[in-house]
Amino acid sequence: MQPILEVRGLTKTFPAVKALDGVDLSVLPGEVHGIVGENGAGKSTLMKILSGIYPPSSGELFFEGAPTAIRNPAAAIRMGIAMIHQELNLVDELSVADNLFLGQERTKAGRIDRGRTRLEADDLLAQVKAGFPSEARVGDLSIAGKQLVEIAKALSYKAKVIIMDEPTAVLSEAESSALFSLMSRLKQDGVAILFISHHLREVREHCDRITVLRDGRLVATFHADAATEGAIARMMVGRELADLFPPKSVPSAGTVLKVTGLRLVRSAPPFDLEIRAGEIVGLAGLVGSGRTEVAEAIVGLRPKVGGEIEVGGQAVSIRRPIDAMRCGLAYVSEDRKERGLVLGMDTVQNVTLANLRRYAHPVVRKKEESAAVAAWVEKLDIRAGDLHSPTLYLSGGNQQKVAVAKWLDTRPKVLLLDEPTRGIDIGAKREMYELIQNLAADGMACLVISSEMPELLGLCHRILVMRSGQIVGTATTEEEIMRLAAGLEPLLVD
Ligand SMILES: Nc1ncnc2c1ncn2[C@@H]1O[C@H](COP(=O)(O)OP(=O)(O)OP(=O)(O)O)[C@@H](O)[C@H]1O
Ligand SMILES: [Mg+2]
Structure with a gap:
């Protein structure tokens, strides 16, 4: 299968650090691809390059097989790459519908077409199974609700690749499982998802393939069932890990x-x-x-x-x-x-x-x-x-x-x-x-x-x-x- 998105030899240097060093990554249509690594391994930097926020220092990018450059976030969106940011980029004071079409307003004769905005917004919200109406104020939604609005927005751009940077870090267990079922529905529609998380259990359960980064370098890409959580953790840190929980001390009386x-x-x-x-x-x-x-x-x-x-x-x-x-x-x-x-x-x-x-x-x-x-x-x-x-x-x-x-x-x-x-x-x-x-x-x-x-x-x-x-x-x-x-x-x- 031809990758929808591919990078080869990607390097990103910031004044003080080499955040990425010769990374290769391929993303297939309809796959959930997990990206894991220690804090500072370069996960977010890689995603920011793919969504046009940072230019790479060197390396090649391919979209649907053709060499390309992703010059800015607008260009990424036009290509069909959407990023769901951890710090969600929504306007609290506006309604869900207005947020969805911010910058791509549905208009008729030079004015915002309220009816069409509403209809399309409702349709997008139904696709992500949101439990709130399109006229709700975004500021009143939970974090999980705001994430759904971001995902609906990605769908409005007909995104072929959706990047999620630690989406479950701020969700309850129930909200996370709702997100996973949405991810598997998107997958069936052929959308590729790049999924960053520190929860190795959920990464193994919900991803098709996993890529491990360490100190800005690619360690390996493999099928999710090819490695245990322990093996993935070892790849991340490059050494054996001691037991997760140290022995408990004894509290005193006071x-x-x-x-x-x-x-x-x-x-x-x-x-x-x-x-x-x-x-x-x-x-x-x-x-x-x-x-x-x-x-x-x-x-x-x-x-x-x-x-x-x-x-x-x-x-x-x-x-x-x-x-x-x-x-x-x-x-x-x-x-x-x-x-x-x-x-x-x-x-x-x-x-x-x-x-x-x-x-x-x-x-x-x-x-x-x-x-x-x-x-x-x-x-x-x-x-x-x-x-x-x-x-x-x-x-x-x-x-x-x-x-x-x-x-x-x-x-x-x-x-x-x-x-x-x-x-x-x-x-x-x-x-x-x-x-x-x-x-x-x-x-x-x-x-x-x-x-x-x-x-x-x-x-x-x-x-x-x-x-x-x-x-x-x-x-x-x-x-x-x-x-x-x-x-x-x-x-x-x-
Ligand atoms: N804009 C920037 N300017 C300078 N250094 C940066 C910048 N962005 C990231 N870095 C550095 O690049 C390295 C990789 O950071 P990155 O945010 O990609 O890590 P991460 O894998 O997402 O980690 P975490 O799990 O903690 O989110 C870090 O050393 C970080 O300090
Ligand atoms: Mg990060």
Whole structure:
């Protein structure tokens, strides 16, 4: 079969790094092609070249067998290559229909043809099985809904290749499986899909072929069933990986964080939580169960109407984030955009941002600051190349690590982590678990919010499950988590 899209010897050099080095890739019509690799391996860069965002430094491109150049995103779209960005490119204030036809408005006699816009929009939404109308405001949709609008938009361009950069990183399990069934329908229509993900299980299950990149180079392309998850992970990191979860440390007796009767609104049930020194408590629940809201309320990012917080046995009053930081609480947000990095600032500035005062005597001592940051870079294996170039240029996973380093640099007593391994590759995940386990061994109290059940089970001493803003129980198995999270009766065992 002739590839729809092919690259040979593709190289991309940025001032500080060679992001891609002689990569070959072929994409067949109607195939789902998985792209995997560690953070910074070059996955997003490759996709950005294919969608016309970056020009390659060298290498050849072929579309339907003919040599070609993809000069800009508009040219890519005209050829039939569409990219679903992680940071979705939609206008929140506009309706779904208006977003779908932005730049390709359906007109009649020089005016927007409302009827036709609506009809075609409804048809596209039906194709992706969206459960919302074309007149809905995009800002009111969930992330999963916005992704569907992006995919519908790709269909409106009659895309033959759709590129998805970590689409499932922000989806719940149910939303992800809806996306996979949509992908298999698109496949039947002959659409080729390039699918980036750090979840090796879903990559193996839903892709036909898989390409592994490491340090900008092609490691191999193979049929999905030709390699186990373990084998793929080894190809990604180029070495044997130790067990994913390091042994758990033993928590001590003293309570570090005590939250009693926390309420976000008057009508809500009270929220209680206790974490001991060295204890890692997991907070499970479906997307929307209120896990993030509670964490945000604890650290003063969100108003609360009542409740007491004690840190190390002392009652504290937390109204603003600065209060939380002063009494030793640190919260690493789940949100990629709002994760508290200033993307225009460099890695050094970002890591010491929350804690600059420590380095100011009264003028910031640059050497001391750089040494502290270098230590974090080493400890978290942040692959930043030049620590003085903007974090904007770091790969997604490495940005996440910088955000964690920033909060650890405040030397907290309590660390609240919201989806800490989202967008992080398997090797870095292992390192993140080890780091959390080591922090706990040193007496830190940790709260880990995660939608990945194996992660909670492998990492935490105790798992609390939330539903509708409330803790509904403690779980020790995946099944218990799911039943509690969804509000189902426990299975009767006879
Ligand atoms: N615009 C840019 N300027 C400079 N360097 C860049 C730029 N974009 C990417 N890089 C660098 O190129 C390398 C590859 O980054 P890329 O974003 O492609 O990685 P990735 O495989 O998508 O990683 P992740 O899994 O973390 O998203 C990294 O070292 C990154 O810092
Ligand atoms: Mg990326």
